[in-house]
Amino acid sequence: MIGFTSGAFAGSVAQANYSAAKGGIVSLTRSAAVGMNKYGVTANVIAPVAKSRMSGNVPFGLEMGEPEDVAPMVVFLLGDAARSVTGQVFTANGGKLAVWNQPVEVREINKDGRWTPEEIAERFDELGQERMGMLDRLEAMAKAATSGDKPNK
16 A cells, blocks of 8 residues: 655644645554554555646755656555565655655653643653654755755655
8 A cells, every 4th residue: 555645744833624634644654554564565655846737836945856757666566575564654656665664652650640840840841741842843944945956855
């Protein structure tokens, strides 16, 4: 099984609804990978970065491949060489292929019983938070837009 999403699954500035739908494709496909694994069925997602009608509206000049650049990854994932590849999200962008990280717990804090908001506040530094990669990408896009560069090159 191959699902198609976009990089918007990781978050979007102006289209929360689109981002939620694309994130749903990732979650659905990962769930299929877990549920169908015992039958030897693989399920992966491709987030192509290719020129399309929608890409003409992208405010920053992103480096984009052609739709035809995506086909080799699809063929690979559906072939015997990828029979153990499942639950993954890949990007295909011209000559660039990338794999996205898996959602996993990073750290935890524990106590006996239920937490109070005050206890959480007191120990929140131990739990911490993870930097949102999309914020870094937005900063790079803004910087590239002012210099005339392509932010993903």
